[in-house]
Amino acid sequence: MRIENHPILEFKRKKIIKFTFNGQEVEGYEGETIAAALHAAGVKVLGKSLFSNRPRGFFCAIGNCSSCFMVVNGVPNIKTCVTDLKEGMIVETQEGKGVIK
Amino acid sequence: MKEADLVVIGGGPAGLCAAISAAKSGSKVLIIERNKDFGGQLVKQTHMFFGSEKQYASTRGIDIKEILVNELKMLYENVKVMMDSTVVGMYEDGVITILHKEDNYFKIKPKAIVVATGAFEKYLAFPNNDLPGIYGAGAVQTLMNVYGVKPGKKVLMVGAGNIGLIVSYQLMQAGVEVVAILDAAPKIGGYLVHASKIRRMGVPILTSHTVKEAIGKDCLEKVIVCKVNDKFEQISDTEKEFNVDVMCISVGLTPLNELLSMRGCEMKYVPQLSGSVPVRNDNYETSIENVFVAGDACGIEEASSAMVEGYLAGLCAAAKIGHKSNDYEVKRAEFEKQLYNLRSGPVGQKILIGIEQIVNR
């Protein structure tokens, strides 16, 4: 769900970036965050909460609240709302705390 | 360890202005910004600002950011910037630690610091308020206006203050349906010009209403709202249902200033300033010498006043560390006057009552 026509803003979409979300290939654009690309692709559930396993989506989108934690390239607790999308990224929903290697 | 005269934490409206005014006074400034771009929340403000010409009224927030960044560029001899860098600690010996990118930590010991860290969005308590699809109004604005992504198909807006009204309008500009705007207060909080524009577009504004419950399996599917009485208690049998996939929470902001409490600055809870704020003097210096503050971090107001506070704090911080500009008194009086004018309305009165409680003269 991308905005195509806007009365004030012009969205110059840059290069297409391919990445995977839970093993499935998804496309986004260079210059956008992981959470924005996922949202545009219709993905709203980014993880499961720590104790009750409830679905989690983003909330603040500016890096304040930690609601958007995901596992990115094997690293848990990445704030996907402020992390830029990169070609070939492996993005997975995070369940629980994640492990520091 | 790096050295710097003055460190400004945060490159939003207050921080940029603090840096500009300190650099103009002759101080060497380092701005530390968590994001990859300057402007803070200005980057998503597509509406034209109120206030007066001095604070760029009738200019869109996104353009104000460009104006400020260009001004900063002209002062390149005195200004250094560190993007993608988060201040993670401020210590008693004056050292601050910074995390650059993901794994690069280092320390700086500046002569003075201006903390301009801004604010974060408040939340509302109701059953299932954690469902994906329930977002802060600012988040929706970022998604739409920065990335060009629609938050969903149908939106219920909670909060009829200026942010709630403006974001509702921006949602419609982006082609998203807004089914209604709710507010628990009996009156619309935002400017009536905004409210009438939205009503003309066919969106009802329901005052004295609150969210009773959100419903959905994995994501938001439905919201049940109800009326409240003058004590904000829910009235039974007044429920209405809205089938929406997005609910936007716009119930205000609160100052983001953990760094200041961490450093040991004296803090005070002041409802008029929307949260816990540092006690300060007229020069925007907190209870800890050479630690200054400006903008929403010292009380929630508009971006226009945050900019003027930034100019003032930057001017005073530079003077304190030996870079008092020749026209210090003139500039100071001018900025004070601008703030006075910005705070002349009813909302300003509330802010002034709040400021009275934290300023030591």
Ligand code: FES
């Ligand atoms: S959504 Fe709040 S930190 Fe990412």
